[in-house]
Amino acid sequence: MGCTQTKVTDTADSGQLKQTKEKPTKQSKNKNGKTTDVEILEPVKPKATYANYLSSYDGKVKNESACSLRGVTFMQNGDLVVADYKNNKLKLYSSKFEFLAELELPSAPWDVCQAADNADDILATVPYKKEVHRITVSIENNKERLVPLSEFRTEGFCWGISCFDGGIATCVKVSVPEKAWPKPPEFQVHIHEFDGTYRRAIMFDANSVPYFKEPKYLNVTYDDLFLLISDYKQNTVMCMNNEDELIFSYLGMKSPNGIAMDENKNLHIASFFGAQRVHKVGPNGKYIDGLPHDEDRPLFPHGICYRRKDKIIVMTTDQSLEVYKLV
Known part of the structure; x- marks a missing residue:
């Protein structure tokens, strides 16, 4: 699902920004004694x-x-x-x-990813239909087209999506019966087979505490070992292994959105907020660098993706595609 294969347990090595020029995230304890984040203090510069x-x-x-661009992904061929x-x-x-083609869906799509089982296929979440759609890119009369193939239902409103060699992961918001006991959390991450068959849900940590408050975007690492989840309301990006164990949590960004990963296993995390609208985070959850907010070109990114061949990062805003090159 590429992070590190070593579980981070030392606070100084986690994503809590314990570096010399940075201030840690302020924290407090709730009535149950659980530490919760109060304020995000990102690196000074x-x-x-x-x-x-x-x-x-x-x-x-x-x-x-007008338009409102959300999820974005590069295809294997660079499209x-x-x-x-x-x-x-x-x-x-x-x-x-260059704009090539479009496909109208039955409702608003949120996120997209390339299918791991077919390089020509795309998977897209359609939250208010509670569906994931599979679309293929085909060529007819020397022109590329987006052609719908199939769809499957999800257990709730589906937002972020990512695909790995073992299946499909989606962020979902489920309807929880008022009298359900034990009561499951409203926000979960679900794992499906490639045909849409529901496999399992990621909900709780080892202490039965819900992992998520509002996960919005997903990604997986190059080696398919780890799942990356950005939780908008929890101000956290999580890295989890295939046993649903937390490897690290990066706490240095307010309301994170999309996540991209480069060939060095660094994460590039986008947000609307802060002096830095993209954070570069290492494979152990430590802050490395940031992309400063430019007041002359204000950037409010939703999704983000990375193309290895030319080290290009593309971010979506409501109205545009913003292209940057790593240096």
């Missing part, structure tokens, strides 16, 4: 601008007056697929970010 701005592309096409939440569409772009 990045060590350097680790990614340079290259270009921006308008997300609107044809007769659209890009974006979920347009406002226009109920998936949009396909070439490796040079």
Whole structure:
């Protein structure tokens, strides 16, 4: 699912930003004695601008007056697929970010990922239909098209999605019966087979405490060993192994959104908030660097993805694709 294969137990090695030029996250204890995060204090300043701005592309096409781009993923061939939440569409772009095709869905899509079992297929979540759709990229008359293949139902509203060689992971918000006992948490991460068959839910840690408050985006590491979850309300990005054990939690960013990973197993985490709108985090959960917020070009990123061949990062905002290059 690429983090590290060693479980982090030492606080100084975890994602709690215990570095010399950084302040730790302020914490307090609730009435049950559990430590909870109160305030996120990100590093004072990045060590350097680790990614340079290259270009921006308008997300609107044809007769659209507005758009709202959310999830984004690179395909194996370098093409890009974006979920347009406002226009109920998936949009396909070439490796040079030229608009190629679109597909209208029955409701607003949130996130997209490439299917692990077929390099030509895309998986997209459609939250208010409680569905995951499988779409393929095909070529007809020398033009690429997005063609729907199938869909499956989820147990609740589905948001983030990621795919690994063993199946599909989705963030879901389930309906919890008022009299249910023991009462499951409302927000969960579900694992499905490639055909959509429900396998299991990730809900609690070893002490039966719910893991999540509002997970919104997912990713998996290159080696498929670890699952990455950004929890918007918990101000946390989690790295978990296949036994649902927490490897580390990164606590240095307010309301994290999309997560990308480069070939060195560094995470690139996007957020609307803070002096740095992208944090670069190492495979052990430590902050490495940040992308400073530019007041002349304000950046409010939702999704983020990385293309290895040219070290390109693409972020989605409501209205645009923002392209940066690692340096």
